[in-house]
Amino acid sequence: MELPLVVGVDGSDSSLLAVDWAVDEAARHRLPLRLVYASLWERYEGAQPSFSTDRPAEKVMAQHIIASCVERARLRNPEVKTSGEVLPDDAVSVLLRAGPEAFALVTGSRGRGEMAGLLLGSVSLAVAARAACPVIVVRDAERNRRGASDRIVVGVGDPSGGEGAVRFAVREAEVRGCALTAIRAWRSPSHEPVDHMLIADDAARLREERASTSLDDALREVMREHPQVDVSRQPVEGPAHHVLLEASVQADLIVVGAVRRHGHFGLQLGRTAHALLHHSECPVAVVPQPV
Structure with a gap:
């Protein structure tokens, strides 16, 4: 049933x-x-x-x-x-x-x-x-509720809480016949020494590459199961909650994961989920990781 x-x-x-x-x-x-x-x-x-x-x-x-x-x-x-x-x-x-x-x-x-x-x-x-x-x-936001953007966004974060969110987002994109944008935010620490511009550029490039690899890892298995879904991978520099709030403006649904707290009833929403629930321009799906 x-x-x-x-x-x-x-x-x-x-x-x-x-x-x-x-x-x-x-x-x-x-x-x-x-x-x-x-x-x-x-x-x-x-x-x-x-x-x-x-x-x-x-x-x-x-x-x-x-x-x-x-x-x-x-x-x-x-x-x-x-x-x-x-x-x-x-x-x-x-x-x-x-x-x-x-x-x-x-x-x-x-x-x-x-x-x-x-x-x-x-x-x-x-x-x-x-x-x-x-x-x-x-x-x-009426435009986003009615699906005018023809796009689902999923925030890919910590692997411990992201598998369920990715699967949910891919399934949503599939049934709607729309594109899926998977976003992984990355940041260069503000305290990182910048003695030479080329060194700083190399460090930023390395973090972006790591974010891109995280996206590939998160999507690899589920995309084998749903190859017809059009997916774009976007490693984006900036705080995750800012990056995803900006993405929500042009999305029909934004999906984020939540992890269970050891020894506590409920989930750990985190700053990003809280920000989206309060400020997103489109509907927000909070997806717990599989038990």
């Missing part, structure tokens, strides 16, 4: 954009779409006796939101098998429990009731940092 694409919804504009993006993604991969709304109305309702025959307002709202989102998804693409349910817990817990049985988790960048000035909602960040499956945060 194919795992569903799971979307957390709450009725906010951001979550509606996530629903639209997820419908298209489910259609590309031919996956079922599961929409979930987290509600604690049962907990509050059970804490005190009710003397009214009316349904709790929170329950009515929850059912209305999930029904509206399911209808929205079906109108966007009737061929995508869509289901929706209200689950009695907080949003982070609901999505994390869904993760092991999901192709990926999809969220908007900000939730209902969160301050408009926030760059990223607390639910999206918590889920991206702890989920067992890929998490896609749909940021709201």
